Amino acid sequence: MKSVTRPGGESGTGEESTRHHVLQELFSNGPATAAELAERLGVTPAAIRRHLGVLEAGGRIVERERPVRGRRGRGRPAKEYVLTDRGRSAFFQDxxxxxxxxxxxxxxxxxxxxxxxxxxxxxxxxxxxxxxxxxxxxxxxxxxxxxxxxxxxxxxxxxxxxxxxxxxxxxxxxxxxxxxxxxxxxxxxxxxxxxxxxxxxxxxxxxxxxxxxxxxxxxxxxxxxxxxxxxxxxxxxxxxxxxxxxxxxxxxxxxxxxx
Incomplete structure (x- = not known):
């Protein structure tokens, strides 16, 4: 798989690059659902969930219930992802x-x-x-x-x-x-x-x-x-x-x- 260069000079596979873009999106625009991330990054829902699973297992993001403003409707509450301190540390400088x-x-x-x-x-x-x-x-x-x-x-x-x-x-x-x-x-x-x-x-x-x-x-x-x-x-x-x-x-x- 082709190697790519990420911010900070790190290189990695295309899979790793996509996960870094997920972190960048959460870093720049705040919490987002899997569907929102898939649309913004142009990947399939199945692919984004795979990347989110890897990032969550690595302690870089965490899933939480999306806060509801106003009266909650019927159905299951939406889930969104947010950076942890470990995930955010990728953007700190030396x-x-x-x-x-x-x-x-x-x-x-x-x-x-x-x-x-x-x-x-x-x-x-x-x-x-x-x-x-x-x-x-x-x-x-x-x-x-x-x-x-x-x-x-x-x-x-x-x-x-x-x-x-x-x-x-x-x-x-x-x-x-x-x-x-x-x-x-x-x-x-x-x-x-x-x-x-x-x-x-x-x-x-x-x-x-x-x-x-x-x-x-x-x-x-x-x-x-x-x-x-x-x-x-x-x-x-x-x-x-x-x-x-x-x-x-x-x-x-x-x-x-x-x-």
Missing amino acids: YDTLALEALSALVEAAGPSAVVRVGERRHGEVEARYRQLRAEAPDADPVEALATVLGEEGYAAHVREAPGGHQLCQYHCPVAHVAARYPQLCEAETSLFARLLGSRVQRIATIAHGDGVCTTNVPLDGVPIAGRAGPPAGGRGGAPTDHRSGTSTDHHNREAARA
Whole structure:
């Protein structure tokens, strides 16, 4: 079978290449059903299920029940596939080790607060790009605009509707391994979201802490959507979805991450 080159310089058979494309699809666009993956990749349902079985046996993906929005209909619930931390690790870069060493030296020299400053500086481009988009389209959904910018920065971000607001979901975190040791990076990002959206937001799941998706709850009443006037930055919005109550989709994210 013909050998192919995959991202990262790895070579493998056509079968392995197809499985890598499956991982890439889940990485870029989030959870998907077998039928959706087969259609997107142009392979037969039988072939995609074979590849999914191999990836699941290798601990790179996990099958879960697809979250239902609204009232559940009759019939068996749909199943979808989501990346595990092991599957996501195929996309991490070797510079994680260097970054950890550099931050360790920085903390030793300047203290833990230095990590927060690094996080704030790192998000400067995100803020500048977001404000540019908002100036170009002031009536656009600000959460969607932020997701667009994060997607451009490699976070594979999408927006989901949630009771009382939105959920900003990031299916990839370029610094997840670093943030696992230095959670101040996640805190700096959450503060950035609150400042840009002018709303009280709540981070309810992070890849760095073992969840399948970084998820931030944004109350609908706290964001000036489609011309609506929202509260000033730092103001209070609606009550965020309680992750532990099981009312949000992130209950499934945590289960997938633990698998």
